[in-house]
Amino acid sequence: MSALSEDLRDKITDALVNKNAKTVTVLSSLLAVEDELGYIPPRAIELVALYTKSTINDVWGVASFYTNFRFTPPGEHVVEICWGPTCHLLGARGILKSTLDSLGLSEEGDTADKKVSLKYSTCLGACSQGPVVHVDGKMISPQSIGRTDGSALVDKISGMISDVENGKSQ
Amino acid sequence: MPSFEELLNTAQQKYQELSSGDTPWIRIGTAVCGHAAGSDDVINAISAELEKRGLQANISPVGCIGLCYAEPIVDIVKAGQPRVFFKNVSVDQVPELVDSYLVNNQIPREMALAYSGESSVDGVPSLDSLPMWKHQVRVAMRNCGEIDPTDIYQYIARGGYAALNKAISRMDPSEVVKEVQDSGLRGRGGAAFSTGTKWSFLVGSPGPTKYILCNCEEGDPGAYNDKGILESDPHTLVEGTILAGYATGASNGVVFIRHGHEGPIDRAQKAIDDCYELGLLGDNILGSEFSFHMEVSLTGESYVAGEETALMESVEGKRAMPRFRPPFPAQSGVWGLPTNINNIKTLSYVPEIISKGGEWFSNIGIERSKGTAILCISGNITRPGMIEVPMGITLKEIMEDVAGDAPGGHKLKFLQTGGPLGGVLSASEIDIPLDFEAMAQAGAILGSGGIIAADDRACAVDMTRLLIAFCQYESCGKCFPCRLGMTNLIEILERICKFESRPDDLALMRSVGQNMAGASLCGHGQLGWNPVQSALKFFPEEFEEHMEQKICRTGQCDGLMITPQRTRSRWTSAQPLELRI
Numbered sequence: 001m002s003a004l005s006e007d008l009r010d011k012i013t014d015a016l017v018n019k020n021a022k023t024v025t026v027l028s029s030l031l032a033v034e035d036e037l038g039y040i041p042p043r044a045i046e047l048v049a050l051y052t053k054s055t056i057n058d059v060w061g062v063a064s065f066y067t068n069f070r071f072t073p074p075g076e077h078v079v080e081i082c083w084g085p086t087c088h089l090l091g092a093r094g095i096l097k098s099t100l101d102s103l104g105l106s107e108e109g110d111t112a113d114k115k116v117s118l119k120y121s122t123c124l125g126a127c128s129q130g131p132v133v134h135v136d137g138k139m140i141s142p143q144s145i146g147r148t149d150g151s152a153l154v155d156k157i158s159g160m161i162s163d164v165e166n167g168k169s170q
Numbered sequence: 171m172p173s174f175e176e177l178l179n180t181a182q183q184k185y186q187e188l189s190s191g192d193t194p195w196i197r198i199g200t201a202v203c204g205h206a207a208g209s210d211d212v213i214n215a216i217s218a219e220l221e222k223r224g225l226q227a228n229i230s231p232v233g234c235i236g237l238c239y240a241e242p243i244v245d246i247v248k249a250g251q252p253r254v255f256f257k258n259v260s261v262d263q264v265p266e267l268v269d270s271y272l273v274n275n276q277i278p279r280e281m282a283l284a285y286s287g288e289s290s291v292d293g294v295p296s297l298d299s300l301p302m303w304k305h306q307v308r309v310a311m312r313n314c315g316e317i318d319p320t321d322i323y324q325y326i327a328r329g330g331y332a333a334l335n336k337a338i339s340r341m342d343p344s345e346v347v348k349e350v351q352d353s354g355l356r357g358r359g360g361a362a363f364s365t366g367t368k369w370s371f372l373v374g375s376p377g378p379t380k381y382i383l384c385n386c387e388e389g390d391p392g393a394y395n396d397k398g399i400l401e402s403d404p405h406t407l408v409e410g411t412i413l414a415g416y417a418t419g420a421s422n423g424v425v426f427i428r429h430g431h432e433g434p435i436d437r438a439q440k441a442i443d444d445c446y447e448l449g450l451l452g453d454n455i456l457g458s459e460f461s462f463h464m465e466v467s468l469t470g471e472s473y474v475a476g477e478e479t480a481l482m483e484s485v486e487g488k489r490a491m492p493r494f495r496p497p498f499p500a501q502s503g504v505w506g507l508p509t510n511i512n513n514i515k516t517l518s519y520v521p522e523i524i525s526k527g528g529e530w531f532s533n534i535g536i537e538r539s540k541g542t543a544i545l546c547i548s549g550n551i552t553r554p555g556m557i558e559v560p561m562g563i564t565l566k567e568i569m570e571d572v573a574g575d576a577p578g579g580h581k582l583k584f585l586q587t588g589g590p591l592g593g594v595l596s597a598s599e600i601d602i603p604l605d606f607e608a609m610a611q612a613g614a615i616l617g618s619g620g621i622i623a624a625d626d627r628a629c630a631v632d633m634t635r636l637l638i639a640f641c642q643y644e645s646c647g648k649c650f651p652c653r654l655g656m657t658n659l660i661e662i663l664e665r666i667c668k669f670e671s672r673p674d675d676l677a678l679m680r681s682v683g684q685n686m687a688g689a690s691l692c693g694h695g696q697l698g699w700n701p702v703q704s705a706l707k708f709f710p711e712e713f714e715e716h717m718e719q720k721i722c723r724t725g726q727c728d729g730l731m732i733t734p735q736r737t738r739s740r741w742t743s744a745q746p747l748e749l750r751i
C-alpha cells in the first residue's frame with residue numbers, strides 16, 4: 001500500500017474511532033468521515049461497513065441518500081448559495097446566475113481547476129438576513145457586507161466569490 | 171452533586187455580579203442571524219478596542235432576541251446607565267460606540283435601537299414600544315437574547331430547572347402529564363396533536379428503555395425557530411425533555427439536528443454536557459430515584475428526515491425513509507422501543523407550563539389553539555425576525571404592526587406559510603386568526619411557523635414552481651405516488667413557467683395531485699399538492715395568463731430556473747465507485 005493510501009486509511013480510522021457520535025451508526029460514521037476529509041472516499045465505504053458490521057450495500061445506500069455527502073474531494077473553496085423561497089424573493093436567482101457565470105459552470109458542481117465547489121442550498125437558516133451565501137464556512141449577507149440594496153448585493157457577492165476564486169481572500 | 175438550592179445560590183450570585191453593571195456587560199447576538207450579519211467581526215473589533223484602551227467588560231455571546239433586522243445587535247448594561255441596544259453595528263462603528271458610551275456615557279443616538287429598564291433615554295424608544303415587540307408574549311422565548319446559551323448558571327438564575335426540581339420533588343409523573351394536558355398544548359411541528367395525549371400513549375408502554383425524540387430537523391425553508399431556540403436557550407429544551415421523560419417514564423432523550431448547523435449542535439451538546447456535570451442529567455437526577463440520559467444525534471441533509479418515522483430510521487443510521495404505521499411510535503419506535511416524538515418548540519414550553527401551571531398557559535391564546543405561536547417572518551418586509559405572539563392574533567396584525575411594509579413602496583401580494591408543504595395565502599385573505607384550524611381552512615397551514623411575505627414583484631406561478639421543485643428534490647422515493655407525482659408536477663409547472671404548457675395541464679396536475687394526496691405513504695406526498703392547490707385557488711388568473719396568453723405579468727418567468735438536479739445523490743455521477751472487496 002502506498003504511503004498516501006495508508007495516510008487516508010489512518011485518517012478514516014481515526015475519525016471512526018475517535019470522532020464518532022455517542023451512539024455509533026452507519027450515518028454517524030459517514031458524518032465523522034465527512035467532517036474529517038470533506039468527502040467520502042471509496043475506502044471509507046469499506047471501512048465504515050467493517051466498523052459498523054454492515055454491508056457495503058447498506059453503507060452505500062445511506063451515503064447516496066443524504067445530499068450532503070460527496071464522493072470526490074471538494075474544491076479549495078466551498079460556496080453554498082441558498083435558493084430557498086425567502087432568498088429567491090430577495091434576489092438569490094441573480095446571485096446564482098452571476099456566480100455560475102463567473103465560475104464558468106452551468107449547474108452546481110466543481111470548477112475544472114478544482115478551485116471552487118458550488119453547491120445549492122435549500123435554506124441556510126438565515127432567512128431573516130437573506131439573500132445569504134455561505135463561503136468557506138462563513139455566512140455572507142447584505143448586512144455583513146454593508147449594503148442593503150438588492151442589485152448591488154448581487155454584484156458584491158459575485159465579486160467576493162471571484163475574489164475567493166482568485167485566492168485574494170482566504 | 172450539588173443540591174438544587176446550592177445551584178440556585180451560585181447562579182444568583184454569578185448573575186448578580188454580571189448584571190449589576192459594575193463591570194459593563196456587553197451582550198452580542200450570535201445566532202445564525204447574527205453570524206450572517208457579521209457579529210463575529212464585531213465581537214473581535216469590540217474586544218480589540220477594549221484592550222487598546224485598557225477597559226474591562228464582560229462580553230457574552232447571546233442568541234437571537236428576535237429583532238433579526240437589527241443584527242448585529244450590541245446590548246450594553248453598565249452601572250448608573252440604562253440598558254441600551256445598538257442596531258446594525260458594523261466594525262467601523264465600534265470605536266465610536268466604545269468611545270461614546272463606554273468611556274463618556276454618551277449614547278450615540280443614531281446607533282441606538284432601544285433602551286430597556288426604568289430610566290428613559292431621550293430620543294430613543296423603549297424596547298417594549300418597538301413595533302416588533304408589540305403583541306409579543308414570551309414563554310418559550312423568554313430567555314432568547316437575554317442569556318449566554320453556553321452558561322447554565324445564567325439559565326438557572328432566571329428560573330431555569332426550577333420546574334424540574336418542582337416536578338421531581340413534589341409531583342407524581344401523572345400530575346406532570348395532567349398539567350400538560352390541562353394546558354391545551356398542541357404540537358408545534360406541524361400536525362398540532364395534543365401533547366398531553368401523545369405523552370399518555372407512552373406512559374402505558376412497557377419500559378425500562380423508552381425514548382423521547384426532540385425534532386430539530388427543521389428543513390422547512392423560511393423556518394429557523396427550532397434552531398433559533400437551540401442557539402439562544404438550549405436549556406429550555408433540555409429541561410422540557412427531562413420533564414417529558416419524567417412524566418412518561420422514559421429513560422433516554424435524543425436531540426435530532428441536521429449536520430452542518432454548528433450553532434444549534436454545539437450549544438445543545440454543551441447544555442447536555444453541563445447538565446451531566448451538575449447532576450441534572452444522568453443517574454439519580456438531583457438526588458432522586460429518577461434517571462434520564464440525553465444525547466445529540468445528527469442527520470444528513472434530507473427534508474423527509476423530519477417526518478417522525480423517517481427520523482427514527484435516521485437515528486438508527488439508515489436512509490431517512492418513513493415507516494409504515496402501525497406499529498405506532500409509542501409501541502415500537504426507535505430501535506423498536508417505545509418512543510415519543512415532539513418538536514423543539516413544543517418541548518420548550520414545558521418548563522414554564524410546569525412552573526406556572528397548565529391553567530396559566532391555557533389562558534393565553536384562544537379556544538382551540540392555546541398558548542403562543544413562535545413565528546419566523548421573512549421576505550419582502552421591513553422587519554424580518556423571530557417573534558412569539560399569542561394564538562388568535564390575526565395574520566393581518568402581524569404583517570401590518572410587526573413585519574412592516576414591503577420596501578420600496580411595493581404592496582404585499584401573498585404569504586407563504588407552513589413551509590413548502592403549506593400553501594400561499596393571498597394578501598386579501600390575511601385577516602384570519604392565528605389558529606391551527608382557521609389557517610388550515612383558509613388553505614395555508616401554520617406548520618412550523620415560517621411566514622414568508624412576497625410583494626407585487628413576485629409571481630405566484632413562479633413561487634409554486636419553486637416550492638414544488640423543493641418537494642420534488644426532497645421526495646425520499648420510497649413510494650411511487652410521491653416520487654413520480656412530484657416529478658410530474660414539477661415538469662408541468664416548469665412548462666407553464668416557460669409558456670409551453672399543454673391545454674390539459676391543469677387537469678393533469680389536479681389528477682396527479684389528488685392521487686398523491688390519497689395514496690402517498692407519508693405527509694410529504696400527502697400534502698405536496700397543497701401549494702399548487704392554494705396558488706390555483708387565489709391566483710387562477712396568473713396561471714391563465716401563463717398558459718393562454720403566454721405572459722408573466724411580473725417578468726419573473728424569463729426562462730431562467732436554477733434548481734438542483736433531480737436526483738437525491740448529486741455528486742455520484744462524478745466518479746464511479748471502485749470497491750475492492
Ligand SMILES: Cc1cc2nc3c(=O)[nH]c(=O)nc-3n(C[C@H](O)[C@H](O)[C@H](O)COP(=O)(O)O)c2cc1C
Pocket residue numbers: 356357358359360361362363385386387388389390473474475476477478479511512513514516517618692693694
Ligand atoms: C415531510 C415531513 C417533514 C417534517 N419535518 C418536521 C421537522 O422538520 N420538524 C418537526 O418538528 N416536525 C416535522 N414534521 C412533523 C413530524 O412528523 C411530527 O409530526 C412532529 O415532529 C411531532 O411533534 P409535535 O407533536 O411536537 O408537533 C414533518 C413531517 C413531514 C411529513
Ligand code: SF4
Pocket residue numbers: 474491492644645646647648649650652653690691692693694695696
Ligand atoms: S410520500 Fe414521498 S417522502 Fe413520503 S414516503 Fe412516499 S416518497 Fe417518501
Ligand code: FES
Pocket residue numbers: 082083084085086087088122123124125126127130131132391392393
Ligand atoms: S431561504 Fe435562504 S436562508 Fe432560508
